[in-house]
Amino acid sequence: MFYSKRCPCYFLSLLCISLIIFHSTSDAAPFESCPSKAFLMQNEVAELYGVNLATGQYSLIAANLGTTNKINGVGFNYHDNYIYGWGYEWGTIVRIGDDFQATELPIQDNPGANFYVGDVSVNENTYYFYRKGATYGLYKASLDDQSSEYLKAIKIVDGSTLSLTIYDFAFHPTNNFLYTVNNVGQLYKINADTGTATPLGDVGQTGTFGAVYFDVEGKLYISRNDDGHVFIIDVAEPSPQAALYAYGPSASQNDGARCAIAPVIDESQPPTTDYGDAPDSYGTTLYSNGARHNSSDIYLGTSISMEHNANVYPKEDQDDGITFVTPLLSGSNSLIQVQTTGAGYLNMWGDWNKDGEFSQDEKLVTDRYMDNSNESFLVNTPISAINGFTWVRARFSTTPSLIATGGVSDGEVEDYRVLVINAGNSQIQDPPYYIAFEDSWPEQDDYDMNDVVILQNSSLLLTESYQVKQIEFQGELKALGASYRNGFAIQLDNVLPSNVDPQLVHFEINGVSQSISAIETGTQYLVIKITDDLSEHIQITPGCTYYKTEIGCGNSSQMTFNVTVPFITPIALEQFPQPPYNPFIFAKDATYHGDLFFQPGRGLEIHLKNKIPTSKVEPSYFGLGVDDTQVETDHYYQTANGLPWALAINPASNEEWKHPIERIDIIQAYPNFQSFVETDGNEESDWFSQSNANSSKLYQDN
Amino acid sequence: MKTQLVILLFTFILVACGGDDSSQQTVEKQVAIDDSPPPLTNTSELVSNNDFSFTSSATIKVTLPVTPSSTIGYFINICADFSNENGIDKVNYDSCKLRASLTPNEQNFTLRLSNAETILIAQIWPLQDGAKPISQYFTIQETGNIWRITQP
Numbered sequence: 009m010f011y012s013k014r015c016p017c018y019f020l021s022l023l024c025i026s027l028i029i030f031h032s033t034s035d036a037a038p039f040e041s042c043p044s045k046a047f048l049m050q051n052e053v054a055e056l057y058g059v060n061l062a063t064g065q066y067s068l069i070a071a072n073l074g075t076t077n078k079i080n081g082v083g084f085n086y087h088d089n090y091i092y093g094w095g096y097e098w099g100t101i102v103r104i105g106d107d108f109q110a111t112e113l114p115i116q117d118n119p120g121a122n123f124y125v126g127d128v129s130v131n132e133n134t135y136y137f138y139r140k141g142a143t144y145g146l147y148k149a150s151l152d153d154q155s156s157e158y159l160k161a162i163k164i165v166d167g168s169t170l171s172l173t174i175y176d177f178a179f180h181p182t183n184n185f186l187y188t189v190n191n192v193g194q195l196y197k198i199n200a201d202t203g204t205a206t207p208l209g210d211v212g213q214t215g216t217f218g219a220v221y222f223d224v225e226g227k228l229y230i231s232r233n234d235d236g237h238v239f240i241i242d243v244a245e246p247s248p249q250a251a252l253y254a255y256g257p258s259a260s261q262n263d264g265a266r267c268a269i270a271p272v273i274d275e276s277q278p279p280t281t282d283y284g285d286a287p288d289s290y291g292t293t294l295y296s297n298g299a300r301h302n303s304s305d306i307y308l309g310t311s312i313s314m315e316h317n318a319n320v321y322p323k324e325d326q327d328d329g330i331t332f333v334t335p336l337l338s339g340s341n342s343l344i345q346v347q348t349t350g351a352g353y354l355n356m357w358g359d360w361n362k363d364g365e366f367s368q369d370e371k372l373v374t375d376r377y378m379d380n381s382n383e384s385f386l387v388n389t390p391i392s393a394i395n396g397f398t399w400v401r402a403r404f405s406t407t408p409s410l411i412a413t414g415g416v417s418d419g420e421v422e423d424y425r426v427l428v429i430n431a432g433n434s435q436i437q438d439p440p441y442y443i444a445f446e447d448s449w450p451e452q453d454d455y456d457m458n459d460v461v462i463l464q465n466s467s468l469l470l471t472e473s474y475q476v477k478q479i480e481f482q483g484e485l486k487a488l489g490a491s492y493r494n495g496f497a498i499q500l501d502n503v504l505p506s507n508v509d510p511q512l513v514h515f516e517i518n519g520v521s522q523s524i525s526a527i528e529t530g531t532q533y534l535v536i537k538i539t540d541d542l543s544e545h546i547q548i549t550p551g552c553t554y555y556k557t558e559i560g561c562g563n564s565s566q567m568t569f570n571v572t573v574p575f576i577t578p579i580a581l582e583q584f585p586q587p588p589y590n591p592f593i594f595a596k597d598a599t600y601h602g603d604l605f606f607q608p609g610r611g612l613e614i615h616l617k618n619k620i621p622t623s624k625v626e627p628s629y630f631g632l633g634v635d636d637t638q639v640e641t642d643h644y645y646q647t648a649n650g651l652p653w654a655l656a657i658n659p660a661s662n663e664e665w666k667h668p669i670e671r672i673d674i675i676q677a678y679p680n681f682q683s684f685v686e687t688d689g690n691e692e693s694d695w696f697s698q699s700n701a702n703s704s705k706l707y708q709d710n
Numbered sequence: 711m712k713t714q715l716v717i718l719l720f721t722f723i724l725v726a727c728g729g730d731d732s733s734q735q736t737v738e739k740q741v742a743i744d745d746s747p748p749p750l751t752n753t754s755e756l757v758s759n760n761d762f763s764f765t766s767s768a769t770i771k772v773t774l775p776v777t778p779s780s781t782i783g784y785f786i787n788i789c790a791d792f793s794n795e796n797g798i799d800k801v802n803y804d805s806c807k808l809r810a811s812l813t814p815n816e817q818n819f820t821l822r823l824s825n826a827e828t829i830l831i832a833q834i835w836p837l838q839d840g841a842k843p844i845s846q847y848f849t850i851q852e853t854g855n856i857w858r859i860t861q862p
Contacts, residue, residue, distance in 0.1 A: 333835055334785045341837055385839045434810030439824045455753035643760050650758030656765045660826040661805035662791040675753045685756050693766040693825040
């Protein structure tokens with residue numbers, strides 16, 4: 009944005025300069041740095057725009073460049089930080105500095121025509137320009153005033169040998185080849201030394217691509233004159249394709265320049281782009297050409313946040329524009345509320361087949377115009393939509409007919425994880441449980457109850473006859489204060505594995521679909537195995553020993569999971585096990601798990617008190633250490649004093665349970681725990697509430 | 711709670727500055743003497759019944775009303791986290807215990823809550839453009855664990 013700020017100064021100085029001296033004697037300073045923005049030269053009398061390639065947002069930088077004609081073939085010179093181009097008024101190269109005034113640079117052996125294709129090499133301080141036709145061709149002129157070829161036009165190849173219908177080209181940031189796309193969508197790679205063009209394939213878009221740029225990662229951007237659409241092309245791909253990247257400015261005459269070694273986003277500047285937060289398979293980050301909107305005064309809800317890049321799930325934005333009053337009812341109408349600030353078009357997509365993408369036909373709302381309103385309205389979900397949680401994307405912009413990805417100059421994108429159920433079905437949501445483990449079983453530990461802490465949410469889908477047709481678990485690792493390596497799983501007691509088709513189980517870690525099945529094989533009752541080793545999914549903060557249990561050991565890494573388990577034959581609700589079900593940890597195979605064992609592996613399980621083990625438990629481990637399991641009376645995983653190795657804690661839906669700091673006994677962090685235990689839960693049944701906690705003893709995320 | 715003995719410890723008189731005798735106020739301060747055992751600092755010292763699961767939760771039995779219309783669908787959300795802003799209930803739908811369509815028959819559900827949750831909201835929505843909900847509330851301490859939701 010520094011260009012815009014410079015403009016008023018520039019216009020004043022321009023006025024003075026033009027009154028005193030001719031443009032040809034001006035000596036403007038170069039730009040201060042290699043800018044991330046692209047430059048776009050437009051119109052019959054040249055005007056210069058700055059374009060944010062990420063969003064297509066553009067603004068006028070200079071309406072008067074000191075010429076009465078076009079400037080074309082522009083390129084940013086990384087070697088001296090000037091813009092160079094071809095000035096039609098003078099029929100020669102022009103240079104533009106930070107005062108945005110064109111200075112003509114007469115060249116020796118001028119071909120004697122105007123050129124509208126040009127760029128400056130990244131590898132050498134040289135301007136290249138091209139015009140089709142036998143009389144012309146590809147030329148270069150050194151911009152190095154120490155060179156013997158300074159401002160001398162040298163013909164590389166004639167324009168009949170290199171005969172391309174192109175309107176701009178750009179140098180790759182590293183390989184010194186020129187790239188361009190012709191009017192019928194053919195991508196070419198041009199050897200700048202020989203003028204040899206190699207076709208790289210049809211990119212799938214046609215038109216007049218008057219502005220062509222590269223970014224530092226070698227991605228090519230082409231801007232189409234008639235509609236302003238900016239496409240991105242990965243030229244390193246075997247069959248490069250043009251993907252719509254941003255909705256930019258259209259113009260009858262267009263030429264682009266950009267510092268090819270600059271990233272698209274300048275992270276040294278405050279962020280000006282809004283992103284979604286769905287998993288990146290949906291197109292969320294800049295790298296994935298994610299949905300993104302330039303800062304503006306229109307958005308969903310009452311607020312909007314800006315980021316340099318997307319907070320991808322499980323990280324999340326604070327979205328406030330869409331409320332799903334009902335779940336999305338497949339094959340029927342559902343009710344949503346939408347609030348907008350400003351006027352624009354609302355488009356929404358849903359991942360109905362849960363393939364991790366929004367396809368063009370997975371629309372929920374198309375170009376609904378809203379103007380500063382808060383509306384409730386019906387939307388229709390296709391009957392083919394798979395039951396369970398999926399992702400929905402909402403985009404609001406003055407630009408209609410947006411697709412689910414790419415940049416646009418205004419508005420906002422919000423991503424939501426939304427429940428889809430069949431019309432007539434109902435959902436019961438269990439209370440959230442924090443499952444807190446000590447992993448020292450069968451030996452006594454310090455009762456800080458933070459060796460493993462999992463937040464476990466679960467919900468049931470019921471048929472019209474109130475049978476459980478599907479269960480979904482959503483969880484998050486909240487702490488890992490364990491020295492041992494532990495896996496995590498959930499057993500559904502008395503539910504047979506044969507009632508589940510593993511192929512229909514949907515399993516995600518951190519929003520990424522997993523290829524391995526979550527259904528453990530060879531068990532008596534259904535076991536949903538999340539992982540063999542929780543520690544593989546997080547990174548320990550340098551200088552810390554554990555994950556989120558020590559003071560000063562904040563950690564931004566996260567491990568979440570989602571598992572959807574449909575049942576072949578729905579199960580009567582009264583026969584279905586009760587929450588929190590039977591979550592447990594187990595020892596990772598071939599790892600140390602205490603002196604009582606060598607490497608106990610999967611056979612060592614630690615469950616909530618009196619929850620039954622799986623059929624894979626090693627029964628000989630019972631009774632070791634201080635364990636007082638009595639299998640014959642179904643008293644499991646407790647000491648002789650009836651103390652457990654795991655707790656299931658269910659705070660209110662709007663409250664987070666905080667676990668104790670490393671080596672702080674839970675009774676010190678939650679003093680009412682004593683009364684709760686001593687009265688068999690008849691008193692202080694909300695001992696875990698934060699209002700009952702000694703907060704100085706709790707781990708605080710920081 | 712373990713408070714068993716309450717002793718009137720002392721009485722004192724405050725005289726307001728600049729006031730007369732009629733402004734005298736008497737404040738009685740009561741101090742509870744707790745004769746329960748001192749709090750433990752180690753969980754390992756606790757003793758528990760071997761049948762006690764260490765898990766607490768509450769349940770309520772809910773009866774949904776029949777749908778008031780055969781032509782317009784009605785949907786109900788029963789949720790635990792909500793607030794009232796300018797007379798409008800703002801509901802966190804992630805906290806919903808039950809989401810169901812109303813049918814021509816009453817429906818019965820048993821819902822499980824946290825012991826820290828004391829109030830629920832039931833919002834019944836007609837499935838039509840511009841819909842407004844009808845809300846009913848349930849306070850466990852006042853109403854017990856049976857909630858019969860009335861037809862809108």
